[in-house]
Amino acid sequence: MPALHAFANPARFLKIARPLTPVLFWLGVALIAFGAWAGLTQTPPDYLQGESVRIIYLHVPAAWLGMGGWSGIALSSIAFLVWRHPLAAIAARAIAVPGAVFAAICLVTGAIWGRPTWGTYWQWDGRLTSMLLLLFVYLGYMALSRADRERGGAGEIPALYGIAGSVLLPIIRYSVVWWNTLHQGPSIGLTQSTIDRSILWPLPFTLVGFTLLFAAIVLMRMRALLAIAKAEARLRRRAEA
Amino acid sequence: MTAKNQRMALAGAGVLAIAVAAVLALSGLKDQAAFFYAPSDVAGALPPPDKAVRLGGMVADHSIKRAADGVSIAFVVTDGKATTPVSFTGIAPDLFREKSGVVAEGHFNRDGSFTATNLLAKHDEKYMPPEMKGRMHETKTLER
Numbered sequence: 001m002p003a004l005h006a007f008a009n010p011a012r013f014l015k016i017a018r019p020l021t022p023v024l025f026w027l028g029v030a031l032i033a034f035g036a037w038a039g040l041t042q043t044p045p046d047y048l049q050g051e052s053v054r055i056i057y058l059h060v061p062a063a064w065l066g067m068g069g070w071s072g073i074a075l076s077s078i079a080f081l082v083w084r085h086p087l088a089a090i091a092a093r094a095i096a097v098p099g100a101v102f103a104a105i106c107l108v109t110g111a112i113w114g115r116p117t118w119g120t121y122w123q124w125d126g127r128l129t130s131m132l133l134l135l136f137v138y139l140g141y142m143a144l145s146r147a148d149r150e151r152g153g154a155g156e157i158p159a160l161y162g163i164a165g166s167v168l169l170p171i172i173r174y175s176v177v178w179w180n181t182l183h184q185g186p187s188i189g190l191t192q193s194t195i196d197r198s199i200l201w202p203l204p205f206t207l208v209g210f211t212l213l214f215a216a217i218v219l220m221r222m223r224a225l226l227a228i229a230k231a232e233a234r235l236r237r238r239a240e241a
Numbered sequence: 242m243t244a245k246n247q248r249m250a251l252a253g254a255g256v257l258a259i260a261v262a263a264v265l266a267l268s269g270l271k272d273q274a275a276f277f278y279a280p281s282d283v284a285g286a287l288p289p290p291d292k293a294v295r296l297g298g299m300v301a302d303h304s305i306k307r308a309a310d311g312v313s314i315a316f317v318v319t320d321g322k323a324t325t326p327v328s329f330t331g332i333a334p335d336l337f338r339e340k341s342g343v344v345a346e347g348h349f350n351r352d353g354s355f356t357a358t359n360l361l362a363k364h365d366e367k368y369m370p371p372e373m374k375g376r377m378h379e380t381k382t383l384e385r
Contacts, residue, residue: 048336053368078256082248118361119334125276163255170263177266178298180275182344187366194370225302 010087010226017219025216031209038202055113056195057202060188062106063240066134067169069099069214070162073141075171077162080155087222089155090229092162093145094221098214100138107131110183118182126175127183130168136166277344281322287349295345296325296355297363305339318343318355325349329357336362 039057046053072095080088105121110128122128145158176185187194188203196201277297278288288294296318304317313330316339327345337343342363347356 045363046368047371048341049364049368071283082245082252117334117364119336119359120361123276123361126274141369163252164259166256166258167266168259174267175274178271180277180279180294182276182361182363184364184366187368194367198370199368239309 010219013087014223014226017223019222021216021219024212024219027211028209028214028216031205032213033209035202035205035207038205043199043202049113049117050140051148052113052116053199055109056199057206059106059109059113060107060203061207062109063131064207065210065214066099066103066106066131067166067172068093068211069102070134070165072167072218073099073162074166078160080159081163086155090222090225091218094218094225096138096142096145097221098137098217100142102136102210102214103131103135107135123182124184126179127172127181130172130175134168134172137168139164174186243266278322279323280318280325282347283321283325284323287351287353290345290348290350293346293348295344296327296349296357297342298325300337300339300343301342302339318345325353325355327355327357329360332364333360336364341365 017217035057037055043054045051073092076092076095077090079085080092091197107128110131115121116121141158144161145155146156148157175181188200194198248250257367277295279298282297283296298318298320301319301324306315308314312332313328314333315326318325318327327347329345329347333366337360342365344361344363345357346361347353349355
């Protein structure tokens with residue numbers, strides 16, 4: 001695949017990533033700001049949940065990025081194992097931290113919403129438990145990839161872990177469909193939604209906004225990781241000379 | 242087969258194995274991972290009274306009866322196929338209401354009724370503004 005390989009060259013990657021980072025970042029911030037303003041002031045409350053429904057504009061993007069982040073780690077891990085390109089391993093490492101943060105935001109906002117709606121912060125139901133497991137899997141990935149680097153590993157073990165961890169993604173997605181859970185079923189499908197349009201419309205703005213912000217953070221972290229690798233290589237050469 | 246194709250085939254097999262593992266986990270844990278029993282789940286075999294379980298379903302219409310002491314309530318949980326009478330003493334969540342989902346924590350009694358020690362409101366996936374309440378949906382069942 002020559003098209004993929006063209007982006008896999010670190011020098012060429014940096015040439016694209018450097019100008020792209022601020023564009024993604026500020027576009028994301030602008031969309032989040034608009035979505036937050038619209039979601040807090042322009043939409044009606046829900047007939048049952050009242051004002052607490054507004055947490056959806058943060059909760060759903062956080063859930064999507066927590067799971068989407070792991071998809072990114074799994075795809076980068078496959079790309080690393082198959083094509084052996086170090087940039088793919090760096091991408092997986094760069095995704096781990098923001099992915100874990102958004103998974104945590106998803107759990108915290110869910111608990112805040114659950115208290116007034118369900119009457120409890122936390123229950124060990126299928127959806128909540130599998131999402132908590134994903135957060136732990138993120139933390140395990142960060143520890144494993146750090147340990148692998150400290151022992152001079154090439155990154156195969158964290159890559160295998162990254163692929164294996166994706167077993168949680170379909171479980172989280174279908175937990176509410178296949179099991180009895182306290183968490184409600186899916187509200188948003190590809191073509192339709194059980195959320196009324198008047199409540200739903202700001203959600204795409206925050207969803208795309210947080211996704212662009214996430215992409216900007218990943219690019220920043222990739223550039224930082226590349227710079228660290230470059231500095232370490234330079235120090236090593238100097239020590240050897 | 243080049244080394245790269247071999248790795249690609251291995252990665253494909255790995256992803257397939259993970260998909261199968263997910264399906265097995267989801268279907269294999271179907272009974273164990275259930276958050277609550279529905280009334281029709283326990284029709285044949287009632288869990289013993291000393292076992293703490295959860296009962297989930299819809300609160301049947303016109304079934305909530307409040308006792309004179311102000312904190313005890315009785316209502317009927319239904320899943321469309323079977324019903325279970327429930328008694329509860331304590332504070333019910335704001336979203337607890339008739340024709341809405343509920344998950345009760347407690348235990349079954351020998352006569353098939355349920356004594357709840359805690360109530361959770363189960364919200365469904367429908368969200369709408371208050372003006373639409375007139376032509377409001379009614380959640381008929383928790384099944385999808």
